[in-house]
Amino acid sequence: MKLISHALSVILHPVFIPLYGIVLYTNIGHNRTLNLRLLESTDYFKLAISPILLFSVIFPLFSIMIMYRAKMITSFSIPDRKERLPVLLLSSIYYGITYYFIRSLDIAYYHSFFGLFLSFLTGGILLSLISLLITVRWKISLHAIGIGALAGGFIGFVQELQPLSNPSQMAKVSTILLLSVGILGSSRLLLKAHSINQVIAGSLLGIIVEYIVVSKHYWL
Numbered sequence: 001m002k003l004i005s006h007a008l009s010v011i012l013h014p015v016f017i018p019l020y021g022i023v024l025y026t027n028i029g030h031n032r033t034l035n036l037r038l039l040e041s042t043d044y045f046k047l048a049i050s051p052i053l054l055f056s057v058i059f060p061l062f063s064i065m066i067m068y069r070a071k072m073i074t075s076f077s078i079p080d081r082k083e084r085l086p087v088l089l090l091s092s093i094y095y096g097i098t099y100y101f102i103r104s105l106d107i108a109y110y111h112s113f114f115g116l117f118l119s120f121l122t123g124g125i126l127l128s129l130i131s132l133l134i135t136v137r138w139k140i141s142l143h144a145i146g147i148g149a150l151a152g153g154f155i156g157f158v159q160e161l162q163p164l165s166n167p168s169q170m171a172k173v174s175t176i177l178l179l180s181v182g183i184l185g186s187s188r189l190l191l192k193a194h195s196i197n198q199v200i201a202g203s204l205l206g207i208i209v210e211y212i213v214v215s216k217h218y219w220l
Contacts, residue, residue: 005187012184014146015091018056018098018124022048024154024173025117029165032115047105047113055098063090079193081139088135088142092128099125099220116160120153122220123213127206141194141202147184148206151177156214181207 026036026048036048064087067073073083099121106114127149134140154177158170185199194202212218 001190005190008184008187009143009191009193012143012147012180014142015057015060017146017150018052018095018121019049020150021120021153022052022117024150025120025157027166027173028157028161028170030161030163032161035112036114051101051105052098055094055101060091060094063087063094077193081135084135084139084142085132088128088132092125092132095121095125095128103220116157116214116217118219119214119217120157120210122218123149123153123210125220126213127209130205130209139194139198140205141185141188141198143188144181144185144194144199144202145206147177147181148203149210150206151181152207152209152211153214156211159215160217 026033026044036044039047064073064076064078067087068076072086074080078084078087099118102114102121103118106112106118127145131140131142131145151174155174158164158174164170181203185203188194188199189196
């Protein structure tokens with residue numbers, strides 16, 4: 001079970017949430033996502049995947065590796081609350097860069113590609129900053145925040161992008177994401193990485209903040 005828990009913690013690591021978010025957003029059957037869905041695979045990668053992969057995954061992971069080698073952190077899992085502060089600060093900056101780049105692309109293409117996904121990224125920026133403030137005093141589960149944000153944001157997408165051409169499929173995805181919140185939370189408890197309060201607080205924070213930001217169409 002611990003091996004499975006470790007695997008889930010890696011696969012559903014918060015750093016991958018923007019990447020999963022754009023893939024899920026693209027698969028929603030609605031006119032607002034049509035242009036992304038109609039792109040050729042190479043164009044889709046260049047326009048949507050590559051900037052998110054670069055700024056929200058590769059750069060943050062590379063920065064963590066540098067911090068580890070510089071002995072700023074003692075482990076890649078960053079179990080110490082105080083060691084998480086500079087990592088969260090960097091994550092907030094990278095999230096902001098990701099948002100800026102995607103928004104610039106959206107403007108360049110006359111707002112014809114990303115739409116409501118910008119609200120999802122805005123929610124990510126807010127959650128990064130809130131996580132940073134909370135971590136100053138208390139260790140909250142970042143994994144729970146991440147998977148909660150993905151679930152809450154996706155439910156917001158499905159609610160706002162109506163009518164859908166694939167409602168039953170999207171309902172199944174929403175259910176799987178909500179189940180994933182519980183499964184990942186249980187995995188973090190099994191690994192003794194967090195207390196149950198830290199997991200519950202992280203899950204609720206991620207779901208509520210991202211759902212509100214997406215459903216209200218807030219963006220920076």
